[in-house]
Amino acid sequence: MKKEAVFTENAPAPIGPYSQGIVAEGRLLFVSGQIPIDPETGELVKGPIEEQAEQAIKNLLEVVKASGGSAENVVKVTVYLTDMKAYAKFNEVYEKYFAALKPARAVVEVSSLPKGVAVEIEAIAVL
Numbered sequence: 001m002k003k004e005a006v007f008t009e010n011a012p013a014p015i016g017p018y019s020q021g022i023v024a025e026g027r028l029l030f031v032s033g034q035i036p037i038d039p040e041t042g043e044l045v046k047g048p049i050e051e052q053a054e055q056a057i058k059n060l061l062e063v064v065k066a067s068g069g070s071a072e073n074v075v076k077v078t079v080y081l082t083d084m085k086a087y088a089k090f091n092e093v094y095e096k097y098f099a100a101l102k103p104a105r106a107v108v109e110v111s112s113l114p115k116g117v118a119v120e121i122e123a124i125a126v127l
Contacts, residue, residue: 001024001025001026001072001073001126001127002024002025002026003022003023003024003025003075003101003126004022004023004101005019005020005021005022005101005102006019006020006021006022006023007019007020008020014102016087016091016105016107017091017094017095017098017102017105018077018098018102018103018104018105019101019102019103019104019105020104021104022075022076022101022103022104024075024126025126026126026127027126027127028124028125028126028127029063029064029067029069029073029124029125029126029127030122030123030124031060031063031064031122031123031124031125032063032122033080033120033121033122034056034057034059034060034063034120034121034122035056035059035113035114035115035117035119035120036051036052036053036054036055036056036059036117036118036119037055037059037115038055039059039062044115044116044117048089049081049083049086049089049090049118049119050089050090050092050093052117052118052119053089053090053093053094053119053121054093056117056119056120056121057093057094057097057121060121060122060123061074061097064123064125067125067127068127069125069127071097071098071100072100072101073125073126073127074098074103074123074124074125075103075104075124075125075126076103076104076105076123076124077098077103077104077105077106077121077122077123078105078106078107078108078121078122078123079094079105079106079107079108079119079120079121080107080108080109080110080113080119080120080121081107081108081109081110081118081119082109082110082111082112082113082117082118082119083109083118084107084109086118086119087107090107090119103123
């Protein structure tokens, strides 16, 4: 898969671990929102945002992996947080998984999420 970051000085520089845009070619995979449920136990991860983010990202990447891809194939991520004060701590976890060419990304604060979790993540990947 060919993908490259898009950067222009005519738009704001990224203020976090993401690219302004990604140009990609290939098959598209739309990954539904993933919340921090441990797939082995079916139980929610109810710890701090770092633990919830870790599990939600792992779940998302397992869907990508099952489709033949990896974190490198992810081109767009949307993150839903119930508390924007958790943004920096979320980014610390996120950067461990998306360290190379960072996907385009949006982070949105919402009033609540399914099962009372603190984070939900969806993505688009090009395979």
